[in-house]
Amino acid sequence: MRIFDPHIHMTSRTTDDYQAMYDAGVRALVEPAFWLGQPRTSVDTFVDYFDGLVGWEPFRASQFGIRHHCTMALNPKEANDPRCRGVLDVLPRYLAKDGVVAVGELGYDSMTPEEDEVFAAQLRLAIEHDLPVLVHTPHRDKAAGTRRTLDVVRESGVTPERVVVDHLNEVTVGLVADSGCWMGFSIYPDTKMDPDRMVAILKEYGTDRMLVNSAADWGKSDPLRTRQTADAMLAAGFADDDVDRVFWQNPVAFYGQSGRLDLEGTPADPAATFEGNSVLRGARP
Amino acid sequence: MSLDTVLAERLSDDGRRWLDAATDRVRSDAAAIRVLFPAVGRNVGRGAVEDAARVALLKAVPSRGPALVDEVAALYRFGDAAEKRGVLRALHLLDVGDRGLPIVQDALRTNDTRLVAAALGPYGAAQLDAAAYRQGVLKCVFVGVPLADIEGLERRADAELARMLADFATERLAAGRDVPGDVWLVLDRFPDAATGLRKTAEEA
Incomplete structure (x- = not known):
């Protein structure tokens, strides 16, 4: 099984995690720029973080046979601190870099006017830099936040096929399904979604435009939730191809819109198909 | 090129x-x-x-x-x-x-x-x-x-650089480690700096 985790914060994870992820089948991932738990107080610390996302972290991932890409943005939480606003001025330099495959995480935290401004400004940057967009939906007041997010995206002129709205659940998935945007789900140990609830959503809505991630970070989270959800799909009767679509083809299709996804040399998976042909020629396990 | x-x-x-x-x-x-x-x-x-x-x-x-x-x-x-x-x-x-x-x-x-x-x-x-x-x-x-990949060595190498490289090589030898052959690009031009190093190398 090959897995592409479309949302995971490896900066906060250990080398043991990288090894366990590789062993579970993870061969590629996207690390969105987000906050670090401890609020930052200057643009310079963001720049150092961004440098890590295109420098040290991809190098670390490569030591474990995993291809690392990232998204860049001023996140909604820190958008509220005027000391961090200057991040928007350096962002264009980083959006131009090789490993950057989307603008994100954008969206709302507390739905303040400052968050509105920063969200809109960065949607304009996504158009300028011809990049897809990763939008985070708020932990609190999620349904209202999701509706407002979809309105802002619609007004921005970014086409829905180039937007993923993340951290969805049973209440918010329908809104996003109707919008034409991609649907992102973070599978967590206790909160957000769990593997069985995810499988139920996939049964109801299908596998089209679906992205499933671990969103593992510095909090209680688990980088193997992708694999556990894939196993739960198989146990529920989904075919290998459905699992491959959700955990590989979909993230490749979404982030591939950047034109900067570099998966050359990712180890061939026994179940991998090339233009519909498996190298196993029917001897599939 | x-x-x-x-x-x-x-x-x-x-x-x-x-x-x-x-x-x-x-x-x-x-x-x-x-x-x-x-x-x-x-x-x-x-x-x-x-x-x-x-x-x-x-x-x-x-x-x-x-x-x-x-x-x-x-x-x-x-x-x-x-x-x-x-x-x-x-x-x-x-x-x-x-x-x-x-x-x-x-x-x-x-x-x-x-x-x-x-x-x-x-x-x-x-x-x-x-x-x-x-x-x-x-x-x-x-x-x-x-x-060979750097510029100016011909012009800028001096006795002090030779001493530093000789000391570095001596330290490596003392630790039983290999000495990069490149040090001789400088030491050959400043043989005085390498006297001690040659002695250490012969004893080793």
Whole structure:
């Protein structure tokens, strides 16, 4: 099984995690720029973080046979601190870099006017830099936040096929399904979604435009939730191809819109198909 | 191989078109280089051709004086390793006087062998003071950058550098470790500095 985790914060994870992820089948991932738990107080610390996302972290991932890409943005939480606003001025330099495959995480935290401004400004940057967009939906007041997010995206002129709205659940998935945007789900140990609830959503809505991630970070989270959800799909009767679509083809299709996804040399998976042909020629396990 | 030769021989048709359009843009709007410079590798290819294309972009920047220095410094500051190397390779072709020295000094503080080697290119060899140049050469030997890849050794090697390399080699021998053969490129020219080292090597 090959897995592409479309949302995971490896900066906060250990080398043991990288090894366990590789062993579970993870061969590629996207690390969105987000906050670090401890609020930052200057643009310079963001720049150092961004440098890590295109420098040290991809190098670390490569030591474990995993291809690392990232998204860049001023996140909604820190958008509220005027000391961090200057991040928007350096962002264009980083959006131009090789490993950057989307603008994100954008969206709302507390739905303040400052968050509105920063969200809109960065949607304009996504158009300028011809990049897809990763939008985070708020932990609190999620349904209202999701509706407002979809309105802002619609007004921005970014086409829905180039937007993923993340951290969805049973209440918010329908809104996003109707919008034409991609649907992102973070599978967590206790909160957000769990593997069985995810499988139920996939049964109801299908596998089209679906992205499933671990969103593992510095909090209680688990980088193997992708694999556990894939196993739960198989146990529920989904075919290998459905699992491959959700955990590989979909993230490749979404982030591939950047034109900067570099998966050359990712180890061939026994179940991998090339233009519909498996190298196993029917001897599939 | 000169940078022009690299571009003439290694650039694809698509790469050439991209680079021509990019240099035109930078000539009319210096700030455009801020988003074009990071995009060079994926548009022209990797390695020597990437470095040569970045040098061409930098030479097209129309700014002069402090504005040019600031532009170049920011490209280095916000650059990834390949972009930083591109800046280092261009410094001697840009009208920045000694104002590019902080860039070279920063590169010499890293442990990235590609940056350390590029820091001791034509610009570093011309601008670094004697102490910094010697430390740079010693670092190259220490981290495994071949001395054939750096500039100015013929002209700038001195007795003090020879002493430093001899001491380094003596320390390696004392630890039972190999001594990089490159130290002899300098020590052969300053045999007095190597007397003690030869004695240690014979005893070992």
